[in-house]
Amino acid sequence: xxxxxxxxxxxxxxxxxxxxxxxxxxxxxxxxxxxxxxxxxxxxxxxxxxxxxxxxxxxxxxxxxxxxxxxxxxxxxxxxxxxxxxxxxxxxxxxxxxxxxxxxxxxxxxxxxxxxxxxxxxxxxxxxxxxxxxxxxxxxxxxxxxxxxxxxxxxxxxxxxxxxxxxxxxxxxxxxxxxxxxxxxxxxxxxxxxxxxxxxxxxxxxxxxxxxxxxxxxxxxxxxxxxxxxxxxxxxxxxxxxxxxxxxxxxxxxxxxxxxxxxxxxxxxxxxxxxxxxxxx
Amino acid sequence: xxxxxxxxxxxxxxxxxxxxxxxxxxxxxxxxxxxxxxxxxxxxxxxxxxxxxxxxxxxxxxxxxxxxxxxxxxxxxxxxxxxxxxxxxxxxxxxxxxxxxxxxxxxxxxxxxxxxxxxxxxxxxxxxxxxxxxxxxxxxxxxxxxxxxxxxxxxxxxxxxxxxxxxxxxxxxxxxxxxxxxxxxxxxxxxxxxxxxxxxxxxxxxxxxxxxxxxxxxxxxxxxxxxxxxxxxxxxxxxxxxxxxxxxxxxxxxxxxxxxxxxxxxxxxxxxxxxxxxxxx
Numbered sequence: 001x002x003x004x005x006x007x008x009x010x011x012x013x014x015x016x017x018x019x020x021x022x023x024x025x026x027x028x029x030x031x032x033x034x035x036x037x038x039x040x041x042x043x044x045x046x047x048x049x050x051x052x053x054x055x056x057x058x059x060x061x062x063x064x065x066x067x068x069x070x071x072x073x074x075x076x077x078x079x080x081x082x083x084x085x086x087x088x089x090x091x092x093x094x095x096x097x098x099x100x101x102x103x104x105x106x107x108x109x110x111x112x113x114x115x116x117x118x119x120x121x122x123x124x125x126x127x128x129x130x131x132x133x134x135x136x137x138x139x140x141x142x143x144x145x146x147x148x149x150x151x152x153x154x155x156x157x158x159x160x161x162x163x164x165x166x167x168x169x170x171x172x173x174x175x176x177x178x179x180x181x182x183x184x185x186x187x188x189x190x191x192x193x194x195x196x197x198x199x200x201x202x203x204x205x206x207x208x209x210x211x212x213x214x215x216x217x218x219x220x221x222x223x224x225x226x227x228x229x230x231x232x233x234x235x236x237x238x239x240x241x242x243x244x245x246x247x248x249x250x251x252x253x254x255x256x257x258x259x260x261x262x263x264x265x266x267x268x269x270x271x272x273x274x275x276x277x278x279x280x281x
Numbered sequence: 282x283x284x285x286x287x288x289x290x291x292x293x294x295x296x297x298x299x300x301x302x303x304x305x306x307x308x309x310x311x312x313x314x315x316x317x318x319x320x321x322x323x324x325x326x327x328x329x330x331x332x333x334x335x336x337x338x339x340x341x342x343x344x345x346x347x348x349x350x351x352x353x354x355x356x357x358x359x360x361x362x363x364x365x366x367x368x369x370x371x372x373x374x375x376x377x378x379x380x381x382x383x384x385x386x387x388x389x390x391x392x393x394x395x396x397x398x399x400x401x402x403x404x405x406x407x408x409x410x411x412x413x414x415x416x417x418x419x420x421x422x423x424x425x426x427x428x429x430x431x432x433x434x435x436x437x438x439x440x441x442x443x444x445x446x447x448x449x450x451x452x453x454x455x456x457x458x459x460x461x462x463x464x465x466x467x468x469x470x471x472x473x474x475x476x477x478x479x480x481x482x483x484x485x486x487x488x489x490x491x492x493x494x495x496x497x498x499x500x501x502x503x504x505x506x507x508x509x510x511x512x513x514x515x516x517x518x519x520x521x522x523x524x525x526x527x528x529x530x531x532x533x534x535x536x537x538x539x540x541x542x543x544x545x546x547x548x549x550x551x552x553x554x555x556x557x558x559x560x561x562x
Binding site for chain 2: 046047048049080081083084087175176177178179180181182183200201204205206208209212213214215233235236237238239251
């Protein structure tokens with residue numbers, strides 16, 4: 001009797017770098033979940049703000065995505081920079097790339113959006129570097145169960161029960177996609193939004209932008225994830241994130257469907273884009 | 282022989298409030314320039330982040346814009362919040378409003394864009410609160426000369442000599458207009474951009490957004506104003522604002538035309554939108 005084959009997961013860093021120690025710890029955890037994790041060397045490069053030059057980050061992404069011996073592509077982390085490679089990556093992906101699973105969040109949204117538009121299987125959820133968060137081991141376990149096809153119902157954001165196609169984005173990243181060739185097509189979707197480290201006036205401004213956009217106004221509704229680490233507003237903004245989301249949804253005739261269990265924290269649940277739940281164990 | 286009639290200038294605050302003392306000092310300076318300044322009481326209201334509730338700010342704007350005894354509408358200041366009233370203001374403006382001059386910058390861009398699209402006479406330049414800046418008196422004098430039809434060549438941004446229609450925006454505000462009904466129509470324009478208090482990764486991200494947008498790609502070229510008070514980037518971004526602007530212009534086949542004399546400072550020169558220089562004294 002042969003052992004079940006491990007799920008082969010390639011990890012890349014389309015934006016900022018991850019440190020080697022974190023990567024090694026995540027790789028070790030992976031083996032417990034039947035995952036054979038490969039951190040592409042690009043993950044550890046440094047070029048100013050980025051994990052290597054644009055060309056190195058896009059080459060690594062394409063190499064892993066197009067590799068038939070890799071089952072899933074996982075983000076090492078967000079940070080900033082996937083927008084700098086999206087236009088170079090997408091045209092180079094082959095049929096093999098289309099049959100993988102892609103998991104990331106935050107800055108990853110630039111690529112998740114483009115991949116989803118092109119018919120790829122993408123999901124919004126924890127990245128490898130989340131191990132460094134308080135309680136981060138739970139986020140890593142969740143991601144690994146999902147990537148190895150052993151997700152439980154508790155790993156997924158409860159909106160999967162709503163029966164409508166889903167998509168999730170960092171609010172600021174989605175704002176920066178609007179009007180570009182990579183703006184997501186979200187007609188009839190439930191759109192889940194989260195953000196971190198933005199003052200409340202900037203959250204309000206991004207919600208104005210997103211809900212005023214004709215494409216986004218076609219969504220079936222918006223759910224608000226966590227808006228965390230909000231710096232003080234001067235003067236006090238006077239409204240909560242729930243109030244401003246309700247305001248902009250009302251102004252733009254978008255159903256506001258309440259809160260979502262996503263955010264920049266270890267509790268961040270997985271949101272598979274599109275319709276239909278993934279296989280659960 | 283009668284004295285020349287003063288130019289009547291109505292001041293409103295579509296975003297954040299201005300304090301009474303600054304307003305009184307600007308009003309006094311106005312008399313030296315033949316300007317009869319009226320600060321609408323709305324300028325001094327407070328509602329959380331804003332100079333009064335949305336309805337009060339939009340009513341004040343419409344009241345001043347539609348008033349036939351007012352020659353020009355001037356922004357008390359930027360801050361944040363004009364986007365919250367633009368959809369309510371525009372449909373209520375009458376023919377009188379069309380024959381005024383409008384001057385502001387920064388957050389004012391939300392309204393300047395919508396007004397310019399609708400055929401109004403708008404300009405990007407100093408606001409009343411700039412008096413509080415170091416050397417701010419020069420900015421106020423520049424704005425008052427312009428608003429009273431006595432601008433000198435040195436008051437205007439030198440791009441007026443290029444002979445092409447101009448427009449100027451705060452980069453972050455323009456990013457938040459893309460894809461909305463108020464996105465400016467800038468085909469064949471020279472677009473001047475400036476920003477303040479944004480880390481370099483956010484400047485890069487906004488430049489990606491703006492230059493990737495099909496509407497903005499129709500501009501004749503981009504000039505970069507000052508990017509000031511840039512908070513430290515962690516890690517160091519590794520590229521200057523000039524380099525990132527050049528990068529994104531190259532990627533998106535937009536001519537990069539060098540620097541512009543605008544920014545969040547007392548030197549901020551005036552950019553009349555559209556073609557043709559205004560009358561100079």
